[in-house]
Amino acid sequence: MPYQRKRTLQELNLSDDFLFSKVFSDAEVCRQVLEKILKVKIKKIKFVESQKSIDLVMESKAIRLDIYVQDEEETIYNVEMQRGKHKNLAKRSRYYQGSVDLDFIQKGSDYLELCKSFVIFICTFDPFGKGRHIYSFENYCIEDQSLKLNDETTKIFLNTRGVMDDVDEEMKELLSYVENSTDTYVAQTKSELVHQLHDRVNRIKQDKRLEVEYMTLYEIFKEEFEDGKIEGKREEKVEIAKNLLDVLDDETIALKTGLTIEEVQRLRNENK
Structure with a gap:
């Protein structure tokens, strides 16, 4: 995807x-x-x-x-x-x-x-x-x-x-x-x-300041995905997924972090 x-x-x-x-x-x-x-x-x-x-x-x-x-x-x-x-x-x-x-x-x-x-x-x-x-x-x-x-x-x-x-x-x-x-x-x-x-x-x-703030948030996390799935311990993937909840949809986060969609949805629920 x-x-x-x-x-x-x-x-x-x-x-x-x-x-x-x-x-x-x-x-x-x-x-x-x-x-x-x-x-x-x-x-x-x-x-x-x-x-x-x-x-x-x-x-x-x-x-x-x-x-x-x-x-x-x-x-x-x-x-x-x-x-x-x-x-x-x-x-x-x-x-x-x-x-x-x-x-x-x-x-x-x-x-x-x-x-x-x-x-x-x-x-x-x-x-x-x-x-x-x-x-x-x-x-x-x-x-x-x-x-x-x-x-x-x-x-x-x-x-x-x-x-x-x-x-x-x-x-x-x-x-x-x-x-x-x-x-x-x-x-x-x-x-x-x-x-x-x-x-x-x-x-x-x-x-313009808020536009920069919004796009900066997006670009910071976009860079983390350009080389494919995130490697590392599950705890690290969960932490990154949490930071991406306001930036990406659940399916993309799951694909890139290796978490299941259900796990990402659970994180989204917990962080609302």
Whole structure:
């Protein structure tokens, strides 16, 4: 299989990790999109951190959060982009939620001070197969579903390919834009939010420094493949494969490293 041409920065959609992290590192973009998803008013975003790593203890599995946001009310929002259908998405959301809480406590806070938090997955597939654009989960009493646990945690799964009439037109356009981040698509939309988001996308795509950053990332790893499969211990191949997850598709990584596609897919799941 020949080495596949990497798309240019200008060809990326919002669903691509590089562009997603750059766009949502802007506090105002985060605020507006979160307000739309959650239907709440957020006065001010205190800080945004992209690719935040949480490594609690040596024995635990570290995670890397796509976007970690905290507002002035101390509410925490973790926003993740999910491309390609992954197994155990529900349990991954549970692990992320717990890791965010433990990271907060590790900084010296008591569990009674735990912040209200949202884990939000933006999926380019239907995670539950029901055709909804949005699936929101909170904890309820099984015997009396009018009784909430009130642990202030919410997990939300957005589906860019929903078909139900369960959200307003602006939300539908926003979700469609994730995979169609183009001038042509935006010209057909009425959503002011999508137009503002696209302005941010275009500024990033026109930023020569970011273009160099993106292409440098690609070229560094491309050189490692020009002489064929990577030789060495399995641990070394795994480490290289991890570095390539944002650069190449699973099949190419497997071919060049000698790992199986299943192993590469497992690494991708573990590193989301």
